[in-house]
Amino acid sequence: EIVMTQSPATLSVSPGERATLSCRASQSVSTKLAWYQQTPGQAPRLLIYGASTRATGIPARFSGSGSGTEFTLTISSLQSEDFAVYYCQEYTNWPTFGQGTKLEIK
Amino acid sequence: DVQLVESGGGLIQPGGSLRLSCAASGFTVSSKQMSWVRQAPGKGLEWVSVIHSGGSTFYGDSVKGRFIISRDNSENTLYLQMNSLRAEDTAVYYCASRAGSGWYDNWGRGTLVTVST
Numbered sequence: 321e322i323v324m325t326q327s328p329a330t331l332s333v334s335p336g337e338r339a340t341l342s343c344r345a346s347q348s349v350s351t352k353l354a355w356y357q358q359t360p361g362q363a364p365r366l367l368i369y370g371a372s373t374r375a376t377g378i379p380a381r382f383s384g385s386g387s388g389t390e391f392t393l394t395i396s397s398l399q400s401e402d403f404a405v406y407y408c409q410e411y412t413n414w415p416t417f418g419q420g421t422k423l424e425i426k
Numbered sequence: 427d428v429q430l431v432e433s434g435g436g437l438i439q440p441g442g443s444l445r446l447s448c449a450a451s452g453f454t455v456s457s458k459q460m461s462w463v464r465q466a467p468g469k470g471l472e473w474v475s476v477i478h479s480g481g482s483t484f485y486g487d488s489v490k491g492r493f494i495i496s497r498d499n500s501e502n503t504l505y506l507q508m509n510s511l512r513a514e515d516t517a518v519y520y521c522a523s524r525a526g527s528g529w530y531d532n533w534g535r536g537t538l539v540t541v542s543t
Binding site for chain 1: 461463470471472473476484486520525526527528529530531533534535536
């Protein structure tokens with residue numbers, strides 16, 4: 321079973337600044353990696369798939385990178401609506417999610 | 427527009443059964459892999475089950491032998507029959523459609539299942 325580990329657990333960033341979130345896989349998942357955003361009381365929303373492809377309607381300030389075991393989600397200039405919990409998910413076989421990173425306002 | 431709407435959640439005693447439904451619109455459930463994903467209060471996301479377009483079904487280890495995923499093509503609805511419920515099954519249950527090789531492109535708003543005396 322692949323284990324996904326996200327860091328940090330909580331990230332405090334000021335609006336307008338850049339945020340960098342990390343996700344590590346316990347073994348290679350190639351680029352079979354997705355990122356989701358979840359705000360309180362809402363369902364997750366797909367941001368990135370294939371490690372770096374933005375989903376339909378996702379702003380260009382969201383970008384994903386990485387392959388193998390190390391992945392990064394970058395939000396270039398934080399807007400108020402970006403403060404949320406972010407999950408990574410691998411999909412090599414049965415889907416496994418990371419435990420999440422909470423992005424909070426500094 | 428694609429829409430997924432879950433229903434059927436509620437309060438149930440340990441050992442009881444519950445059936446969740448997920449009504450789809452904007453696409454046919456038989457054309458995509460459909461999954462149930464759950465989220466315990468204050469916790470992360472956990473994959474529960476999937477039904478492939480061909481009808482094959484698979485389950486996570488924590489629910490194997492207790493939960494059954496199915497679909498009704500005529501109703502365009504996905505189901506999750508949950509038996510022998512335990513306190514640790516308490517969660518919001520989301521249905522979601524899988525795209526490409528396995529990411530989830532559409533999610534419902536979820537239905538809360540609470541297993542408690």
